Amino acid sequence: MLIFPETRFDFCGDEYIYAEISKEMRIESNFKAISITNELRKRQIPGIVEIYPANASYLIRYxxxxxxxxxxxxxxxxxDREKSKRSELNFDSRLIEIPVWYDDSVTKEAIEKDQHRHQEPGQSNFDFVMKINGFTxxxxxxxxxxxxxxxVTSLGFKPGTAWTFPLGIENEQVIQAPKYMSPRAKTPREAVGIGGAFTVVYPTQSPGSYQLIGxxxxPVYDPTQSLEMFKESFFLARPGDLWKYRPISEAEYRNIREEVNKHTYQYKVKHVPFSGEEYDEKRAAYISQMMEGF
Structure with missing residues (x-):
């Protein structure tokens, strides 16, 4: 049963109000943050300048x-009180496929240059994450x-970065990993990394500290808007979207990259209504229903 603690509100300077839904990361708190910020955008309240949903909070600039x-x-x-009801946690979402070449040679080569920053030098990030999560x-x-x-719980760090959290499983089943002891100097563009319980795709080459697994x-960021998917925004992700990582071979990776470079690649997308109430009641069954035909 979804029960939210009372949201804590704070004034931040002269232009911001910060709302903390919960202290710990709960996916249900993120459902509420997205439902509230979507509703505020829809109402177009005079004086509100910007709206920022986050993992378990939101920030309003006015x-x-x-x-x-x-x-x-x-x-x-x-x-906030209205959106504390389970029946109010509804929003439109998009199920988007992200093809991933796992345990790839590109990220392996990149991390070799920064082994001294890692907890276990000499071991690939992929093998490290696999081992600490009990996989053989x-x-x-x-x-x-x-x-x-x-x-997709929130966006940030660099333009186009989306934090993604797995649905349909219990917390103890979530694959998790600590960040590097100190950040790498370079992370390849479109590298897939895990930090804590979150998986991200690095939008551009940048420093980074997440463990790289693929x-x-x-692309998840296209400032040239050369692909059809980016005609309305430079960013692939929107808070409330669902990303499905699909394992692919190196050969399929190179075929897809060729389509991307020719600007002909079409993302696999399914528009779905998302109900926090139904997810709370059915969990894995709700996710299976949503995934039908995808």
């Missing part, structure tokens, strides 16, 4: 010359990581 901060706080508290063979680890869709064949 213009104090257009709206009283105390009036806005009262309004936010009213919306590559195929079962890949299956466990890719079998369920991942929920390489996405498709």
């Amino acid at each position: 213009n104090p010359n257009e709206v009283s901060p105390h009036d806005l706080l009262a309004y936010l508290q009213e919306v 063979d590559k195929e079962s680890f890949i299956e466990a990581h890719s079998v369920n869709p991942y929920f 390489l996405s064949a498709v």
Whole structure:
């Protein structure tokens, strides 16, 4: 049964209100953050400048010359109470396939240059994450990581970075990994990494500290908007989307990259309504139903 603690609101300077739904990361808290921020965008409240959903919180930027901060706080508290009901945790989502070449040679080569920053120098990130999560063979680890869709909880760090959290499994089944002891100097573009309980795809080459387990064949950030999927936004992800990581071979990776480079690649997408109430009641069965025909 979904039960939310009382949301804690704080004024941050003269232009921000911060709302903490829960102290720990609970996927249900993220459902609420996305439901609330979607509702606030839809209402187009005068004075609100920007809206930022996060994993278990949200941040509102406002213009104090257009709206009283105390009036806005009262309004936010009213919306927050409304969205504390299970029946109100609804939003439109997109199920998007992300083809991944797991245990690839590209990320392996990249991490060799920064072995001194890692907990276990001399071991690949893939093997390290597999071992600490109790897996003894590559195929079962890949299956466990890719079998369920991942929920896009928030965006940040660099433009296009999406934090994704697995759905349909119990917390003790979630694959997790510590970050590097100190960040790598370089992470390949589209590398797939795990940090804590989250999986991310690095949108561009950058420093990074997540454990690298594969390489996405498709971009998640396209400032040139050369692919059809990016016509409305530079970013592939939206909070509330679902990403399904699909294991592929090196040969399929190179075939997909050729389509991407020719600007002909078509992402596999399914538009789905998401219900936090149904997910809370059915969990794995709800996810299986959502995945039908995908």
